[in-house]
Amino acid sequence: MIVVNTESVPGYRVTQLKGLVQGNTIRAKHIGRDIGASLKNLVGGELTGYTELLTESRRQAMERMIQQAQQLGANAIVNVRFTTSSVAAGAAELYSYGTAVVVEPVA
Amino acid sequence: MNSGDAFGLLFALFVIAAPFALGIIGKARENRHLEDIARRSATHRDFPVVDIPLLPAGMQARGSEIVLGQVVIASDYLKNFFAQYRAIFGGEVKSFSRMVERGKEEARLRMIEEARSKGAAAVINVRFETSQIGASQGQRGQAMSEVLCYGTAIYV
Numbered sequence: 001m002i003v004v005n006t007e008s009v010p011g012y013r014v015t016q017l018k019g020l021v022q023g024n025t026i027r028a029k030h031i032g033r034d035i036g037a038s039l040k041n042l043v044g045g046e047l048t049g050y051t052e053l054l055t056e057s058r059r060q061a062m063e064r065m066i067q068q069a070q071q072l073g074a075n076a077i078v079n080v081r082f083t084t085s086s087v088a089a090g091a092a093e094l095y096s097y098g099t100a101v102v103v104e105p106v107a
Numbered sequence: 108m109n110s111g112d113a114f115g116l117l118f119a120l121f122v123i124a125a126p127f128a129l130g131i132i133g134k135a136r137e138n139r140h141l142e143d144i145a146r147r148s149a150t151h152r153d154f155p156v157v158d159i160p161l162l163p164a165g166m167q168a169r170g171s172e173i174v175l176g177q178v179v180i181a182s183d184y185l186k187n188f189f190a191q192y193r194a195i196f197g198g199e200v201k202s203f204s205r206m207v208e209r210g211k212e213e214a215r216l217r218m219i220e221e222a223r224s225k226g227a228a229a230v231i232n233v234r235f236e237t238s239q240i241g242a243s244q245g246q247r248g249q250a251m252s253e254v255l256c257y258g259t260a261i262y263v
Contacts, residue, residue, distance in 0.1 A: 003173045004259040006160040006232045010168035044133040044183030044206070045140065046213070047251065051179045054253060058175065080173055082255060084238040092253075 001066050002076035002103065009076050009103050016102035018072040023064030024095040026087055027057040054094065058082065061094045074100035126185045133183025137205065144212045151219050155229040162261060163229055170262040174230060176217030180210040181251040210254035211235060218256045227260035234258065 002009050029050065061082075069077050080098035087093050155163045162168060182190070186202040193200050214235070222230050236255045 002171065004171050004232075005173055005234065005257060006171070006259045010162060010171050010231075010259075010261060042129050042184045043136060044181050044186065045136045047179045047181055050251075050253070051177060054179060055175075055177055058177070058255075080257075081234075082236060082257065084236065084253060084255065086239060 001069060001074075003062070003066065003080055003098070004076070004078055005080045005098075007079050009078060011106060012076070012103040013106050014078070014101045014103055016074075018069070018074040018100035018102065020097060021065050021068040021072065021074075021077060021100045022095065022097040023061040023066070023068065024093060025057050025061045025064070026091055026093045027053060028091045029053055054084075054092070057092070057094045058096070061096045065096050065098060069098075069100040072100050074102055076101050076103045126188055129183055130185025133185065137209065140209055140213075144209065144216065147216050147220075148212070151216070151223070154219060154223065156215075156219060156233055156258070157229075157231050158233045158258075160232040160259075162231060166229060166261065166263055168261050168263060172225070172227075172260050172262075174218050174222045174225070174227070174258060174260045176214040176219070176221060176256045177254065178210050178213045178217065179251065179253045180206055180213070182206045207237065207252060207254070210237070210252055211256070214254040214256035218258060222258075222260040225260060226262060228263045229261045230258040231261060232259050 002012070004010075008014060065077065065080075077098040077100055080096060083095045085093050085095075157163070182203060186206075190200050190203060215233075218233075219230065234257055236257075238253050238255075239251065
C-alpha cells in the first residue's frame, strides 16, 4: 500500500477512484505517564511519554485507514490528512483520512 | 525566634524561590535544545524539503511514502506564571512563541531524519499541524502543544 499526502503518486498514474477512507482512535493517557508528564511540565521541554503515546495512536489510526483501503481493493491512498482534537480532559482523538485509489506505474 | 518561625520563613523562601529555580532549569534546557536544533538543521541544509506537491527539477521518482515527525512540548512553570500577566496587556507572548518554534523545528527535523534514514532524496508537500492536547482541569494554565509535521518522501 502506497500512502502519500500528495494528490497523485509521483511516477504512477491513477486508474481507478475508490473513495474516501478514514481511520481514527481516541486515546487516554495512563496515570503513570500523566504523573511523569506533570512533573516534566514544571521545567518545560519535550514530554516524551505523550510524544510516544501520540506516535503510537497515529500509527493505529493510519493502519485502520489502510485496512479500509485494502477492503475496497485499492493499492494506494493519496492526499492523506491528519487531525488531532481533544475530546475530553486527558483524551485525544487522532484522525487520518485520504482517498483510496488504484495506481499503476507510468511506463 | 523559635523553631516554628524559622520553619515558616524557610517555607516562604522555598515557595518564592521554587518557580525561579524551575524557570532557570527550564531556560537551560531550552538553550540546550535550541543548540541541538541548530546543529541538526545544519546537517540537513542541502536536503530538499518543500511544501509544494512538485518534485525538484530533474528528479525521477521510483517510490514515495508518507513520513511523519511529531513532538509534544510544554513550557516551564515560571513562563506559564508570567504569561498569565501578559494576557492582561496583550502582545506577543515571547516565551510561548519560542516553545512553539522549538516544537515546530523538532517535528520538522524528526520528519527529515526519518526520510533520510529510509534513503529518501527529498520530502515534498510538507504540512504542519499544531494542536492542544489533554488539558486536564487542574492544569488550566499549563501551555502544552503537540506539533505534527508530515510530507511525502521521494525515493529515486
